[in-house]
Amino acid sequence: MSKYVSINVNYLTRVEGHGNIKVEIKDGKVEICRLEIVESPRFFEAFLRGRSIYEAPHITSRICGICSCGHTLASIQAAENALGINPTEQTTLLRKLLLHYELLDSHILHIYFLVAPDLFKVASFVPLIKTHPNIVRYALKMKRLCNELCDILVGRHVHPISAVVGGFTKLPTISELEDMYRKLIELRKYTEITVELFSKFNFPEFERDTEYVALVNDEDEYPLLYGDIGSTDGYRVDKHEYKNVTNEFIVSYSTAKRTKWHRESYAVGALARFNLNHKKLHSKASEAAVTLNLKPKCINPYLNTLAQVVECVHCTEDAIKIIELLMQRGINYDEVIVPDINEKNILPVRAGEGVGVVEVPRGLLIHHYECDEKGIVINANCVIPTNQNLHNIELDMLKLLSEIINQSTDDITFSLEMLVRAYDPCISCSVHKLEFKVK
Amino acid sequence: MKSKPKVAFFDFACCEGCQLQVANMGELLLEVLEIVDIVEFREIMSEKWDGQFDIAFVEGSITDEHATERVKKIRERSKILVALGSCATIGGVNGMKNSFPLEEVRRYVYGEFHKFFPTVETKAVHQVVKVDYFIHGCPIYQPEFLTVLKCILQGIPYYVPEYPVCVECKLNENVCMYDRGLSCMGPVTKAGCNSWCINNGNICYGCRGLTVNPNTEGFKEVLRKHNIPEDFLIKKIEMYNKCKELDK
Numbered sequence: 001m002s003k004y005v006s007i008n009v010n011y012l013t014r015v016e017g018h019g020n021i022k023v024e025i026k027d028g029k030v031e032i033c034r035l036e037i038v039e040s041p042r043f044f045e046a047f048l049r050g051r052s053i054y055e056a057p058h059i060t061s062r063i064c065g066i067c068s069c070g071h072t073l074a075s076i077q078a079a080e081n082a083l084g085i086n087p088t089e090q091t092t093l094l095r096k097l098l099l100h101y102e103l104l105d106s107h108i109l110h111i112y113f114l115v116a117p118d119l120f121k122v123a124s125f126v127p128l129i130k131t132h133p134n135i136v137r138y139a140l141k142m143k144r145l146c147n148e149l150c151d152i153l154v155g156r157h158v159h160p161i162s163a164v165v166g167g168f169t170k171l172p173t174i175s176e177l178e179d180m181y182r183k184l185i186e187l188r189k190y191t192e193i194t195v196e197l198f199s200k201f202n203f204p205e206f207e208r209d210t211e212y213v214a215l216v217n218d219e220d221e222y223p224l225l226y227g228d229i230g231s232t233d234g235y236r237v238d239k240h241e242y243k244n245v246t247n248e249f250i251v252s253y254s255t256a257k258r259t260k261w262h263r264e265s266y267a268v269g270a271l272a273r274f275n276l277n278h279k280k281l282h283s284k285a286s287e288a289a290v291t292l293n294l295k296p297k298c299i300n301p302y303l304n305t306l307a308q309v310v311e312c313v314h315c316t317e318d319a320i321k322i323i324e325l326l327m328q329r330g331i332n333y334d335e336v337i338v339p340d341i342n343e344k345n346i347l348p349v350r351a352g353e354g355v356g357v358v359e360v361p362r363g364l365l366i367h368h369y370e371c372d373e374k375g376i377v378i379n380a381n382c383v384i385p386t387n388q389n390l391h392n393i394e395l396d397m398l399k400l401l402s403e404i405i406n407q408s409t410d411d412i413t414f415s416l417e418m419l420v421r422a423y424d425p426c427i428s429c430s431v432h433k434l435e436f437k438v439k
Numbered sequence: 440m441k442s443k444p445k446v447a448f449f450d451f452a453c454c455e456g457c458q459l460q461v462a463n464m465g466e467l468l469l470e471v472l473e474i475v476d477i478v479e480f481r482e483i484m485s486e487k488w489d490g491q492f493d494i495a496f497v498e499g500s501i502t503d504e505h506a507t508e509r510v511k512k513i514r515e516r517s518k519i520l521v522a523l524g525s526c527a528t529i530g531g532v533n534g535m536k537n538s539f540p541l542e543e544v545r546r547y548v549y550g551e552f553h554k555f556f557p558t559v560e561t562k563a564v565h566q567v568v569k570v571d572y573f574i575h576g577c578p579i580y581q582p583e584f585l586t587v588l589k590c591i592l593q594g595i596p597y598y599v600p601e602y603p604v605c606v607e608c609k610l611n612e613n614v615c616m617y618d619r620g621l622s623c624m625g626p627v628t629k630a631g632c633n634s635w636c637i638n639n640g641n642i643c644y645g646c647r648g649l650t651v652n653p654n655t656e657g658f659k660e661v662l663r664k665h666n667i668p669e670d671f672l673i674k675k676i677e678m679y680n681k682c683k684e685l686d687k
Contacts, residue, residue: 041556042452042502046544047535051674058644059678062532062577065456113462124484126477129469137466144465155639157463158456158578162639169640250552340621340642343667 005409007416021420023401023412030401035394035420048380052341053079053371054165060367060382061159066109068159069102069150070360071367073225074382078367079165082354083375085347090332091167092225097322098153098163099224099358100315104187105146105157106361107270107308107315110424111194112139115305118418119201135197142190145183149319152176166347167337174327181323184316191312195288198309203302204415208399210299210392211263212272213245215359222273222280222314224359232275232297233262239357242366246383251391258391259383265391268363269423270307271298282321285314301396302422308361342375349375362386362424386425393423444493444592447479448523449513451499451506452533452561456578457524458498464581471585474592492517494591497570500526500533500682501562514568519591522564523584525577529648530682532577533561537681563682572597577646577679580632600630601651604643608634616642622667624675627653646679 007023024032044063048056057075061068073095080087087095113125116135120128129136147157152172155161162169172180215223216230229245230236237244246259260266274281278289278296289295292306339347351373357366363385370379396419404412448458458480462468478488495517501507514520525531536544537560545553564570574587590597600606604625608615611634616623624645625637636643662669 041545041548041558042533043536043544043548043558046539046547047532049547050538051535051678055678059532059535062454062456065454065459065578068454068456109462123486126472126484126486129472136469140465140468143463147463147465155635155641156578158459161636161641164641336640338616338619338621338640338642340616343622343671344620 005412007413021397021416023397023416025401025405028405030398030405033394033398033401035390035397045380045382048369048377051377053082053369053375053377054339054341054347056367056369056377056380057163057165058159063382063384065158066106067102067360067362067365069098069154069157069163070358070365072160072163073099073102074356074358074360074365074367075369076163076165077226077356077358078354078369079356079371080354081356082352082369082371083165083348084350084352085166087167088332088335090326090329090335093322093326094153094168094171095163096225097319098150098160099360100319100322101146101149101153101157103224103315103361104312104319105143105150106424107312108139108142108146110361111198111305111308111312112142114421114424118414118421138190138193142187142194145187145190149180149183149187152180164337164339166339167335169336169338171331171333171336172326174331177323177327177331181320181327184320184323188316188320191309191316194309194312195291198306199291199293203300203306204418205300206302206396206400206403206419207299208301208396210395211261211266212275212297213261213266213268213364213388214272214276215357215364216276220280222277222282222318224273226357229357229364230276231261231266232272235262239366240355242355242357242368242383246366246388248383257387259388260391265395266388267301267392267423268385268388269304270311270361270363271301271304272363273359274298274307274310281310282314282317284317285310288313301393301419304422304424308424349373360385363388386423389423389425393420393425443474443476445478445488445490446475446494446496447477447488447492447517448496449479449498449510451497451510451527451564452502453499453524453526453531455498457527457574457576458496460578460581461496461584467585471588475588490516494519494521496521496523497527497564498523500530501564501567502533502536503557503559507559507567510564510568519571520564520568521572521574521587521591522570523574524579525575525646525648525679527564528570528573528575529680530561530563530566530685531646531679534679534681535677536561537684538677560685561682562685566682566685573599575599575629575647576632577644580635582633583631602630603650603653604628604630604632604634604637604647606630607632608637608643611638613637617661617665620665622662622665622672622675626658626661627655627676644678645676649676649680649683 005025020036060075061072150157212232215227217227353370366383368381522528623642625643628645629647
């Protein structure tokens with residue numbers, strides 16, 4: 001039987017616009033299997049040059065609306081590293097809290113709005129309003145709670161206002177801390193429901209061993225805000241050596257930068273973090289992993305979603321712990337800082353180079369800046385999680401195709417889309433925009 | 440019963456954060472869905488629609504030929520086109536690219552592979568096609584989004600406030616940033632965000648665009664009073680407003 005299958009999936013990515021999944025199968029043989037990013041670049045690295053390094057977090061948070069808090073935190077870390085600024089303990093606690101909120105917000109969006117429709121076999125959450133009104137209600141409720149938490153802490157979730165180089169322009173009042181605490185307790189209830197719900201779904205059984213890369217450190221805490229870069233193959237390097245990890249390369253048929261470390265490709269994100277740091281999860285999150293039957297080292301990329309559910313439990317519990325600690329310590333309001341572009345010289349300025357590496361919802365995010373003695377950016381580089389996952393996704397697709405090649409075209413398409421979506425590339429829902437031809 | 444208006448969301452060069460602001464409305468979104476039919480919204484939905492749109496929300500700036508053609512097609516299919524967020528309404532941060540030679544910008548980011556990354560001067564949506572409503576902000580302010588939506592559904596215009604952010608800021612009883620020794624874009628930036636950033640202790644970065652008739656002399660006087668050089672502020676204005684140069 002001569003069968004020609006051509007799959008073309010057009011989707012938009014977080015940073016650079018359009019991308020395609022392109023598959024061609026001829027007479028049962030995979031001829032093309034690509035994840036192409038056809039970028040509509042915005043050139044952030046280029047136009048950061050000439051701007052004050054103090055403005056970098058404000059500008060780079062605009063790279064991505066979904067992980068704008070993560071970009072802000074990576075950017076602040078790179079800038080402070082370049083300028084030689086050490087954040088206070090209070091600032092570090094509040095930044096950890098912000099990163100928890102970011103992971104929660106983004107994971108909930110992905111789990112409920114992007115992945116759940118696949119599990120219910122519908123096109124979006126809209127049909128679920130009628131069929132599963134309770135699930136939609138509490139998904140929206142969780143989303144709303146995360147947004148309200150960000151509103152209180154940094155003014156808003158999309159492009160946080162008060163997190164800046166040097167600290168925060170506004171610090172939470174005692175009643176705001178209490179308010180966040182109440183919201184987190186409410187969120188805890190919903191994360192428990194989420195674990196229960198997702199333990200009942202069946203995910204595709206597919207495995208491919210790869211190198212998982214995430215932050216690691218020697219502390220007891222699940223590393224998200226700082227650390228070295230580590231891998232499941234046992235390697236560990238200082239963040240300043242990130243270029244030895246990313247080894248960016250280009251393949252002839254695609255225009256997007258890809259990365260590899262010790263193998264052909266590596267993966268970042270919730271599953272990578274779980275595989276590397278599961279021992280440091282909050283006990284309730286470890287229990288959730290058991291309920292969800294998620295075990296390290298897990299090499300089924302579809303289960304990245306379950307790793308996100310586990311992280312939702314962890315982030316909620318650790319955020320509660322941080323707020324309890326802040327309430328106990330009290331907030332030092334003298335630490336409020338408004339650097340603007342530091343025209344008042346309240347912060348040190350020097351020529352320097354700095355790297356910021358933060359675990360954002362989709363994985364390792366790297367910002368690297370160089371500034372002159374006035375704090376003006378002269379060079380900038382950002383390495384985005386989705387780019388690091390790109391080659392790994394493609395190799396997964398290839399192996400998956402070989403296993404499901406005899407299935408119906410609809411099933412192949414569904415499995416591929418779901419695979420790509422599991423990695424949570426920004427705006428993964430657009431993978432549904434599909435043209436499919438069988439000749 | 441009359442059928443509900445067909446609404447779609449599209450994105451161009453942007454961070455997709457303004458659509459997220461819509462998705463982030465939580466349970467309010469369910470109420471919006473009771474009065475309109477969202478037929479395309481890639482960020483959270485997979486459904487597709489091939490017909491005419493009653494209302495198309497367009498997020499992002501126009502930065503290449505492909506985008507130019509695509510936005511023109513969306514315009515043809517839409518009764519009402521709304522520019523959503525600063526990248527769409529004024530070019531936003533994408534405009535900073537226009538301060539550099541395009542060839543140099545491409546080479547800087549993509550090195551020897553720069554030829555794969557075509558780009559043109561960043562433009563706001565109204566600089567390419569007719570725009571019926573503007574929702575400014577980086578990101579958009581949700582209450583204003585709902586106000587504009589209500590205006591569209593009633594068939595009446597929405598007037599973006601022409602007074603500066605300072606008016607709202609004063610009502611919110613914030614201490615003036617200039618009195619704190621900082622330079623703020625509030626005096627020359629369109630209001631409508633309820634002085635969101637200043638309420639949270641930061642300065643205004645001017646994301647909603649310059650007021651239609653900025654009080655330049657008054658602004659210069661403020662700068663003189665606080666010993667701030669004028670050219671220092673040009674850079675700040677350019678962060679969001681560089682594309683204004685392309686307005687005829």
